Amino acid sequence: xxxxNTPAKEAVLxxxxxSKKALSQDAIEKELSININRATIYRVLNRFCDDNIVHKxxxxxxxxxxxxxxxxxxxxxxxxxxxxxxxxxxxxECLETPVNYLLPNGYKVQNAxxxxxxxxxxCS
Amino acid sequence: xxxxNTPAKEAVLxxxxxSKKALSQDAIEKELSININRATIYRVLNRFCDDNIVHKxxxxxxxxxxxxxxxxxxxxxxxxxxxxxxxxxxxxECLETPVNYLLPNGYKVQNAxxxxxxxxxxCS
DNA sequence: TATTTAATGCGAATAAGTCGCAATTAAGTA
DNA sequence: TACTTAATTGCGACTTATTCGCATTAAATA
Ligand SMILES: [Mn+2]
Ligand SMILES: [Mn+2]
Ligand SMILES: [Zn+2]
Ligand SMILES: [Zn+2]
Numbered sequence: 001x002x003x004x005n006t007p008a009k010e011a012v013l014x015x016x017x018x019s020k021k022a023l024s025q026d027a028i029e030k031e032l033s034i035n036i037n038r039a040t041i042y043r044v045l046n047r048f049c050d051d052n053i054v055h056k057x058x059x060x061x062x063x064x065x066x067x068x069x070x071x072x073x074x075x076x077x078x079x080x081x082x083x084x085x086x087x088x089x090x091x092x093e094c095l096e097t098p099v100n101y102l103l104p105n106g107y108k109v110q111n112a113x114x115x116x117x118x119x120x121x122x123c124s
Numbered sequence: 125x126x127x128x129n130t131p132a133k134e135a136v137l138x139x140x141x142x143s144k145k146a147l148s149q150d151a152i153e154k155e156l157s158i159n160i161n162r163a164t165i166y167r168v169l170n171r172f173c174d175d176n177i178v179h180k181x182x183x184x185x186x187x188x189x190x191x192x193x194x195x196x197x198x199x200x201x202x203x204x205x206x207x208x209x210x211x212x213x214x215x216x217e218c219l220e221t222p223v224n225y226l227l228p229n230g231y232k233v234q235n236a237x238x239x240x241x242x243x244x245x246x247c248s
Numbered sequence: 249t250a251t252t253t254a255a256t257g258c259g260a261a262t263a264a265g266t267c268g269c270a271a272t273t274a275a276g277t278a
Numbered sequence: 279t280a281c282t283t284a285a286t287t288g289c290g291a292c293t294t295a296t297t298c299g300c301a302t303t304a305a306a307t308a
Contacts (some may be wrong), residue, residue: 003175004167016243020220023167034219040152045172056184056247058183058185058186059237060175060180060235060237061182062182062185062188063186063227064185068243082225084227084231087234092206093156095178095225095228097226097227099223099238100224101206101219101221101238101240103208103219103221103240104222104245105245106136106244106246106248107208107240107242107243107244107245107248108243108248109242110211110241111238111240111241111242112238112239112240112241113236113237113238113239113241114184114223114225114236114238114239115233115236115237115238116225116227116231116233116236117233117234117235117236117237118231118232118233118234119231119232119234120231121228121229121230121231122230124230124231124232
Protein backbone atom coordinates (compact mmCIF):
# COMPACT_ATOMS: atom_id res chain seq x y z
CA UNK A 1 0.00 0.00 0.00
CA UNK A 2 1.78 3.06 -1.28
CA UNK A 3 1.29 6.24 0.67
CA UNK A 4 -0.23 9.28 -0.97
CA ASN A 5 0.24 12.91 -0.21
CA THR A 6 -2.97 14.46 0.93
CA PRO A 7 -3.92 17.73 2.59
CA ALA A 8 -4.80 15.85 5.79
CA LYS A 9 -1.48 14.07 5.92
CA GLU A 10 0.53 17.19 5.28
CA ALA A 11 -1.41 19.32 7.71
CA VAL A 12 -1.00 16.83 10.55
CA LEU A 13 2.65 16.25 9.78
CA UNK A 14 3.52 19.92 9.70
CA UNK A 15 1.64 20.50 12.93
CA UNK A 16 3.57 17.75 14.67
CA UNK A 17 6.84 18.84 13.13
CA UNK A 18 6.44 22.35 14.44
CA SER A 19 5.29 21.27 17.88
CA LYS A 20 7.57 20.73 20.81
CA LYS A 21 4.87 18.74 22.53
CA ALA A 22 3.19 15.44 21.94
CA LEU A 23 -0.34 16.05 20.74
CA SER A 24 -3.59 14.18 21.14
CA GLN A 25 -6.11 13.73 18.35
CA ASP A 26 -8.45 16.36 19.70
CA ALA A 27 -5.61 18.84 20.23
CA ILE A 28 -4.59 18.29 16.63
CA GLU A 29 -8.12 18.71 15.39
CA LYS A 30 -8.46 21.97 17.28
CA GLU A 31 -5.17 23.42 16.13
CA LEU A 32 -5.64 22.60 12.47
CA SER A 33 -6.86 25.37 10.20
CA ILE A 34 -8.60 22.92 7.89
CA ASN A 35 -11.32 20.53 9.03
CA ILE A 36 -10.28 16.91 9.16
CA ASN A 37 -12.49 14.16 10.40
CA ARG A 38 -11.62 12.51 13.69
CA ALA A 39 -11.30 9.04 12.21
CA THR A 40 -9.10 10.39 9.46
CA ILE A 41 -6.77 12.05 11.92
CA TYR A 42 -6.39 8.77 13.77
CA ARG A 43 -5.75 6.95 10.53
CA VAL A 44 -3.14 9.45 9.45
CA LEU A 45 -1.44 9.25 12.84
CA ASN A 46 -1.44 5.48 12.90
CA ARG A 47 0.07 5.38 9.45
CA PHE A 48 2.83 7.70 10.65
CA CYS A 49 3.45 5.32 13.53
CA ASP A 50 3.58 2.34 11.19
CA ASP A 51 6.13 4.22 9.12
CA ASN A 52 8.16 5.16 12.20
CA ILE A 53 7.77 8.85 11.51
CA VAL A 54 5.84 9.39 14.71
CA HIS A 55 5.68 7.63 18.04
CA LYS A 56 2.69 7.15 20.26
CA UNK A 57 2.64 7.71 24.00
CA UNK A 58 -0.23 6.50 26.17
CA UNK A 59 -0.35 8.58 29.35
CA UNK A 60 -1.98 7.78 32.67
CA UNK A 61 -5.01 9.69 31.51
CA UNK A 62 -5.47 6.77 29.14
CA UNK A 63 -5.21 8.99 26.09
CA UNK A 64 -2.90 8.63 23.14
CA UNK A 65 -0.41 11.36 22.33
CA UNK A 66 1.69 11.57 19.22
CA UNK A 67 5.10 13.10 18.66
CA UNK A 68 7.52 13.32 15.77
CA UNK A 69 10.50 11.00 16.07
CA UNK A 70 13.53 13.24 16.26
CA UNK A 71 16.50 11.50 17.81
CA UNK A 72 15.58 8.33 15.96
CA UNK A 73 16.25 9.98 12.61
CA UNK A 74 19.64 11.27 13.69
CA UNK A 75 20.89 8.02 15.13
CA UNK A 76 18.93 5.86 12.71
CA UNK A 77 17.63 3.57 15.43
CA UNK A 78 14.79 3.61 17.91
CA UNK A 79 15.51 5.76 20.91
CA UNK A 80 13.32 5.09 23.87
CA UNK A 81 13.16 8.17 26.02
CA UNK A 82 11.21 9.47 28.96
CA UNK A 83 8.19 11.69 28.56
CA UNK A 84 6.96 14.29 30.95
CA UNK A 85 3.32 15.08 31.53
CA UNK A 86 2.63 18.31 33.37
CA UNK A 87 -0.52 18.19 35.47
CA UNK A 88 -0.65 21.97 35.54
CA UNK A 89 -0.42 22.91 31.86
CA UNK A 90 -1.58 19.46 30.75
CA UNK A 91 1.10 18.97 28.14
CA UNK A 92 3.34 16.08 27.26
CA GLU A 93 6.86 16.53 26.04
CA CYS A 94 9.63 14.21 24.97
CA LEU A 95 12.65 14.40 27.26
CA GLU A 96 16.21 13.77 26.21
CA THR A 97 16.56 11.31 29.07
CA PRO A 98 17.09 7.85 27.62
CA VAL A 99 15.37 4.81 29.05
CA ASN A 100 17.69 2.27 30.62
CA TYR A 101 16.62 -1.01 32.07
CA LEU A 102 17.95 -4.40 32.96
CA LEU A 103 15.75 -7.37 32.19
CA PRO A 104 15.55 -10.91 33.56
CA ASN A 105 16.57 -13.58 31.08
CA GLY A 106 14.19 -14.49 28.32
CA TYR A 107 12.34 -11.22 28.09
CA LYS A 108 12.21 -9.49 24.71
CA VAL A 109 11.26 -5.85 24.49
CA GLN A 110 9.49 -4.44 21.46
CA ASN A 111 8.51 -1.11 22.89
CA ALA A 112 8.94 1.07 25.95
CA UNK A 113 6.55 3.69 27.22
CA UNK A 114 7.82 5.80 30.09
CA UNK A 115 5.91 8.78 31.36
CA UNK A 116 6.82 10.91 34.33
CA UNK A 117 4.00 12.97 35.73
CA UNK A 118 4.30 16.12 37.77
CA UNK A 119 4.90 19.82 37.25
CA UNK A 120 7.10 21.14 34.47
CA UNK A 121 9.66 23.91 34.78
CA UNK A 122 7.32 26.45 33.24
CA CYS A 123 4.65 25.79 35.80
CA SER A 124 6.74 25.42 38.94
CA UNK B 125 -13.68 9.49 55.62
CA UNK B 126 -12.86 6.39 57.57
CA UNK B 127 -12.53 3.20 55.62
CA UNK B 128 -14.79 0.25 56.38
CA ASN B 129 -14.12 -3.42 55.98
CA THR B 130 -16.47 -4.95 53.48
CA PRO B 131 -16.62 -8.25 51.61
CA ALA B 132 -15.83 -6.46 48.37
CA LYS B 133 -12.79 -4.75 49.79
CA GLU B 134 -11.41 -7.90 51.34
CA ALA B 135 -12.05 -10.04 48.29
CA VAL B 136 -10.28 -7.64 45.94
CA LEU B 137 -7.40 -7.13 48.34
CA UNK B 138 -6.78 -10.80 48.85
CA UNK B 139 -6.95 -11.43 45.13
CA UNK B 140 -4.36 -8.76 44.44
CA UNK B 141 -2.21 -9.89 47.36
CA UNK B 142 -2.06 -13.42 46.04
CA SER B 143 -1.44 -12.39 42.45
CA LYS B 144 1.97 -11.98 40.91
CA LYS B 145 0.44 -9.97 38.10
CA ALA B 146 -1.19 -6.61 37.82
CA LEU B 147 -4.90 -7.11 37.22
CA SER B 148 -7.52 -5.18 35.33
CA GLN B 149 -11.03 -4.62 36.61
CA ASP B 150 -12.54 -7.24 34.36
CA ALA B 151 -9.86 -9.78 35.22
CA ILE B 152 -10.62 -9.17 38.88
CA GLU B 153 -14.34 -9.49 38.33
CA LYS B 154 -13.85 -12.79 36.54
CA GLU B 155 -11.52 -14.28 39.12
CA LEU B 156 -13.63 -13.36 42.13
CA SER B 157 -15.85 -16.03 43.58
CA ILE B 158 -18.39 -13.50 44.78
CA ASN B 159 -20.20 -11.09 42.50
CA ILE B 160 -19.11 -7.52 42.83
CA ASN B 161 -20.41 -4.75 40.68
CA ARG B 162 -18.08 -3.24 38.15
CA ALA B 163 -18.36 0.28 39.53
CA THR B 164 -17.73 -1.02 43.02
CA ILE B 165 -14.57 -2.79 41.96
CA TYR B 166 -13.28 0.42 40.45
CA ARG B 167 -14.16 2.33 43.59
CA VAL B 168 -12.44 -0.20 45.81
CA LEU B 169 -9.35 -0.12 43.62
CA ASN B 170 -9.20 3.65 43.50
CA ARG B 171 -9.49 3.79 47.27
CA PHE B 172 -6.57 1.40 47.54
CA CYS B 173 -4.59 3.69 45.26
CA ASP B 174 -5.48 6.71 47.36
CA ASP B 175 -4.29 4.84 50.41
CA ASN B 176 -1.06 3.76 48.68
CA ILE B 177 -1.85 0.10 49.13
CA VAL B 178 -2.05 -0.47 45.41
CA HIS B 179 -0.57 1.22 42.40
CA LYS B 180 -2.14 1.72 39.01
CA UNK B 181 -0.46 1.10 35.70
CA UNK B 182 -1.93 2.35 32.44
CA UNK B 183 -0.62 0.26 29.59
CA UNK B 184 -0.47 1.06 25.90
CA UNK B 185 -3.75 -0.74 25.48
CA UNK B 186 -5.18 2.21 27.40
CA UNK B 187 -6.46 0.00 30.18
CA UNK B 188 -5.79 0.34 33.87
CA UNK B 189 -4.06 -2.45 35.75
CA UNK B 190 -3.66 -2.66 39.49
CA UNK B 191 -0.98 -4.26 41.60
CA UNK B 192 -0.21 -4.47 45.29
CA UNK B 193 2.64 -2.24 46.44
CA UNK B 194 5.31 -4.57 47.73
CA UNK B 195 8.72 -2.96 47.75
CA UNK B 196 7.17 0.26 48.96
CA UNK B 197 6.12 -1.34 52.22
CA UNK B 198 9.55 -2.77 52.87
CA UNK B 199 11.48 0.38 52.19
CA UNK B 200 8.73 2.66 53.40
CA UNK B 201 8.95 4.91 50.38
CA UNK B 202 7.58 4.91 46.88
CA UNK B 203 9.55 2.68 44.56
CA UNK B 204 9.01 3.37 40.91
CA UNK B 205 9.77 0.26 38.93
CA UNK B 206 9.37 -1.00 35.40
CA UNK B 207 6.46 -3.11 34.32
CA UNK B 208 6.40 -5.71 31.63
CA UNK B 209 3.46 -6.38 29.40
CA UNK B 210 3.59 -9.60 27.43
CA UNK B 211 1.81 -9.42 24.11
CA UNK B 212 1.60 -13.17 23.96
CA UNK B 213 0.04 -14.08 27.30
CA UNK B 214 -1.38 -10.60 27.77
CA UNK B 215 -0.25 -10.15 31.33
CA UNK B 216 1.41 -7.33 33.17
CA GLU B 217 3.93 -7.88 35.91
CA CYS B 218 5.94 -5.62 38.16
CA LEU B 219 9.67 -5.94 37.58
CA GLU B 220 12.33 -5.41 40.19
CA THR B 221 14.09 -3.02 37.84
CA PRO B 222 14.00 0.44 39.39
CA VAL B 223 13.26 3.52 37.32
CA ASN B 224 16.15 5.95 37.05
CA TYR B 225 16.00 9.27 35.31
CA LEU B 226 17.71 12.61 35.20
CA LEU B 227 15.50 15.65 34.88
CA PRO B 228 16.10 19.18 33.63
CA ASN B 229 15.92 21.84 36.33
CA GLY B 230 12.53 22.85 37.64
CA TYR B 231 10.69 19.64 36.94
CA LYS B 232 8.95 17.93 39.84
CA VAL B 233 7.87 14.31 39.54
CA GLN B 234 4.83 12.99 41.34
CA ASN B 235 4.53 9.69 39.58
CA ALA B 236 6.28 7.48 37.06
CA UNK B 237 4.66 4.94 34.78
CA UNK B 238 7.06 2.77 32.84
CA UNK B 239 5.87 -0.15 30.79
CA UNK B 240 7.99 -2.35 28.60
CA UNK B 241 6.09 -4.34 26.02
CA UNK B 242 7.21 -7.51 24.35
CA UNK B 243 7.37 -11.22 25.08
CA UNK B 244 7.97 -12.59 28.56
CA UNK B 245 10.27 -15.43 29.48
CA UNK B 246 7.41 -17.89 29.74
CA CYS B 247 6.27 -17.16 26.23
CA SER B 248 9.62 -16.90 24.46
C1' DT C 249 -30.45 -0.99 69.57
C1' DA C 250 -30.21 3.41 67.21
C1' DT C 251 -27.46 6.62 64.56
C1' DT C 252 -24.38 7.99 61.17
C1' DT C 253 -22.33 7.87 56.88
C1' DA C 254 -19.25 4.85 54.02
C1' DA C 255 -20.04 1.53 50.60
C1' DT C 256 -22.84 -0.72 47.17
C1' DG C 257 -25.76 -1.78 42.96
C1' DC C 258 -27.82 -0.26 39.04
C1' DG C 259 -28.44 2.17 35.02
C1' DA C 260 -27.17 6.01 32.48
C1' DA C 261 -23.58 8.87 30.81
C1' DT C 262 -18.94 10.00 28.99
C1' DA C 263 -15.09 9.64 26.22
C1' DA C 264 -11.51 7.63 23.28
C1' DG C 265 -10.84 5.06 19.60
C1' DT C 266 -12.29 1.88 15.76
C1' DC C 267 -14.95 0.06 11.82
C1' DG C 268 -17.84 -0.59 7.60
C1' DC C 269 -19.01 1.44 3.62
C1' DA C 270 -19.86 4.53 0.02
C1' DA C 271 -17.73 8.61 -2.10
C1' DT C 272 -13.57 11.05 -3.25
C1' DT C 273 -9.13 11.77 -5.17
C1' DA C 274 -3.86 11.15 -5.71
C1' DA C 275 -0.91 9.18 -8.81
C1' DG C 276 0.46 6.39 -12.36
C1' DT C 277 -0.46 5.05 -17.37
C1' DA C 278 -2.13 5.22 -22.03
C1' DT D 279 -5.03 15.11 -21.27
C1' DA D 280 -8.22 11.44 -20.14
C1' DC D 281 -8.56 6.93 -17.82
C1' DT D 282 -7.89 3.68 -14.22
C1' DT D 283 -7.21 1.94 -9.68
C1' DA D 284 -6.57 1.72 -5.18
C1' DA D 285 -5.41 4.77 -1.22
C1' DT D 286 -7.80 8.05 1.48
C1' DT D 287 -11.67 10.36 3.39
C1' DG D 288 -16.18 11.43 5.79
C1' DC D 289 -19.88 9.85 8.15
C1' DG D 290 -22.33 7.40 11.43
C1' DA D 291 -22.61 3.58 14.10
C1' DC D 292 -20.27 0.85 17.33
C1' DT D 293 -17.22 -0.85 21.11
C1' DT D 294 -15.02 -0.66 25.37
C1' DA D 295 -13.28 1.33 29.62
C1' DT D 296 -14.38 4.15 33.22
C1' DT D 297 -17.22 7.31 35.82
C1' DC D 298 -21.40 9.33 37.95
C1' DG D 299 -25.95 10.14 40.25
C1' DC D 300 -28.92 8.36 43.28
C1' DA D 301 -31.49 5.44 46.07
C1' DT D 302 -30.46 1.54 49.15
C1' DT D 303 -27.64 -1.21 52.24
C1' DA D 304 -24.80 -2.09 55.94
C1' DA D 305 -20.27 -1.24 58.78
C1' DA D 306 -18.94 0.99 62.94
C1' DT D 307 -19.55 3.05 67.11
C1' DA D 308 -21.94 4.72 71.12
MN1 LIG E 1 8.78 10.98 22.66
MN1 LIG F 1 4.23 -2.34 39.81
ZN1 LIG G 1 3.48 22.68 32.81
ZN1 LIG H 1 3.93 -13.98 28.35
